[in-house]
Amino acid sequence: MPTVRLGDFTCGYDDRGAGPAVVWLHGFPFHRGMWAPQLDALSRDHRILAPDLRGFGESDRTSGPYTMERYADDVAALLDALALPLAVVGGLSMGGYVALALVRRHRDRVRGLLLVDTRAEADTPEARERRRTTAHRARQEGVSVLIDELLPRLVSDETRRERPEVVSRLRQIMESAHPESVAAALAGMALRPDARDLLPRVRVPALVLVGEHDALTPPEVAQAMCDAIPGARRVVICGAGHVSNLERPDAFNAAVHPFLRELR
Ligand code: MLT
Numbered sequence: 122m123p124t125v126r127l128g129d130f131t132c133g134y135d136d137r138g139a140g141p142a143v144v145w146l147h148g149f150p151f152h153r154g155m156w157a158p159q160l161d162a163l164s165r166d167h168r169i170l171a172p173d174l175r176g177f178g179e180s181d182r183t184s185g186p187y188t189m190e191r192y193a194d195d196v197a198a199l200l201d202a203l204a205l206p207l208a209v210v211g212g213l214s215m216g217g218y219v220a221l222a223l224v225r226r227h228r229d230r231v232r233g234l235l236l237v238d239t240r241a242e243a244d245t246p247e248a249r250e251r252r253r254t255t256a257h258r259a260r261q262e263g264v265s266v267l268i269d270e271l272l273p274r275l276v277s278d279e280t281r282r283e284r285p286e287v288v289s290r291l292r293q294i295m296e297s298a299h300p301e302s303v304a305a306a307l308a309g310m311a312l313r314p315d316a317r318d319l320l321p322r323v324r325v326p327a328l329v330l331v332g333e334h335d336a337l338t339p340p341e342v343a344q345a346m347c348d349a350i351p352g353a354r355r356v357v358i359c360g361a362g363h364v365s366n367l368e369r370p371d372a373f374n375a376a377v378h379p380f381l382r383e384l385r
Contacts, residue, residue, distance in 0.1 A: 122179060127198040133179030134172035134199065138164025141232070141385055142208035144196060145171045146216030148238070148364070149306050150267060150298040151291075152178030155213070158370030159377070167381055170208070172199055174219070176302030185305025189215075189313045193222035200230055209384060211235030211377075213366060214338065215306065221316040224323060233384045234327040234350075235377060238363050240338045241346050243315040252311045256304035264303055268295045277334035277362035287367050320349035327353040328380045332361030332368065354380075 124133050135153055137160045145156040153171040160169050173180035174192050196219065200208055209232045212220035217239025224231055244252065258266045272292060280287050327350045331343035340357055347355040356376040358365040366373045 124179065125199065125202045127195055127202060130175050130181040130183050130195075132172055132175070132181075132195065132199060134170055135160055136203075137169045138167055140167045141381070142168045142170060142200075142203075142205045143381065144200070144208045144210050145169065146192075146196065146210070146212035146219045147171070147174065147177070148212075148214035148216050149310065150177065150264065150303050151294050152297065154178065154294055155291075155364065155367055157367075159366060159374065162370070162374040163377065163381065166385075170199070170203070172196065174216075174306075176305055177298060182299055182302050182305075185301070186308035186312060187302070187305045188309040189218045189222040190226060191309070192219040193226050196223055197227040197230055206230065207232040209233040209235065209381065211237060212239065213237040214239050214363065215310060218310065218313050218316070221319060222313070225316070225319055228324075231325055233325050233380070234323060235330065235380070236327065236343075236346060237330045238332055238335050238338050238343075238365055239346075240342050241316040241320055241349070242342075243313055244311050249311040252307040256307040259300045259303045259307075264295060264298050264300055267298075267303060268292060271295070274336045275363045276368055277332065277360060279334075279360045280362060280368040284368065287364070290367070291364065317349065320346060321351065323350045323353070326380070326384060328377070329353055329355040330358060330365060330373065330376060331355065332358050332363055332365035334361065335363045335365070337363045 329347040361368040
């Protein structure tokens with residue numbers, strides 16, 4: 122796995138294939154390992170990059186909060202370090218918040234957008250309060266608090282029944298998260314601005330993907346986001362929950378592949 126120094130931290134990332142660059146940004150509290158099925162399937166005609174966002178996976182932990190703006194600047198710094206002027210940017214859930222922050226702050230670096238199981242709205246006051254409580258508990262009791270709370274809501278019943286290995290993999294990924302990084306990302310997500318004003322001003326091709334049974338960012342949320350982005354398309358991944366790329370990788374990749382091909 123390559124690493125690169127980006128300002129105040131060392132970033133671990135995957136870098137596979139050759140061709141136009143696609144950067145996948147992981148959700149919370151995951152790491153780049155969640156993109157394994159896309160690294161394999163999409164790197165035949167694209168250069169697929171998947172960084173560990175600061176604090177997660179093999180990337181260094183720094184002091185928080187990890188705001189979406191800070192993460193977006195880290196991604197722009199990664200593109201600079203790799204001499205890539207442009208990339209298609211895809212993000213799942215928190216990764217989608219970062220992708221939208223990247224559009225706001227570094228619009229000229231974004232060649233296309235893949236918004237996966239995510240939303241443009243900011244947190245409600247209640248959601249912010251919940252994040253504060255979860256961050257406190259994660260610090261006191263460890264990340265198992267978060268796993269117990271979040272994992273049952275992440276995947277669909279079908280996935281739980283038919284692909285238990287996906288649940289085990291997610292658990293393993295989540296268990297590797299450091300409580301301080303969890304708290305820093307929760308604080309950063311609570312601070313994120315509403316991105317709905319940005320959607321009508323997206324000028325690049327966009328694909329919105331959502332699991333049919335996504336309980337955290339349901340299909341109607343994805344539809345509203347899609348309706349607000351000029352020319353965007355939405356694809357519902359049948360049988361998947363919130364982690365659609367891992368739960369139904371074949372359907373997910375089959376939706377992404379033509380989008381990337383058209384962009385070439
Ligand atoms: C994620 O999957 O990244 C999280 O559910 C995002 C969030 O907590 O808003």
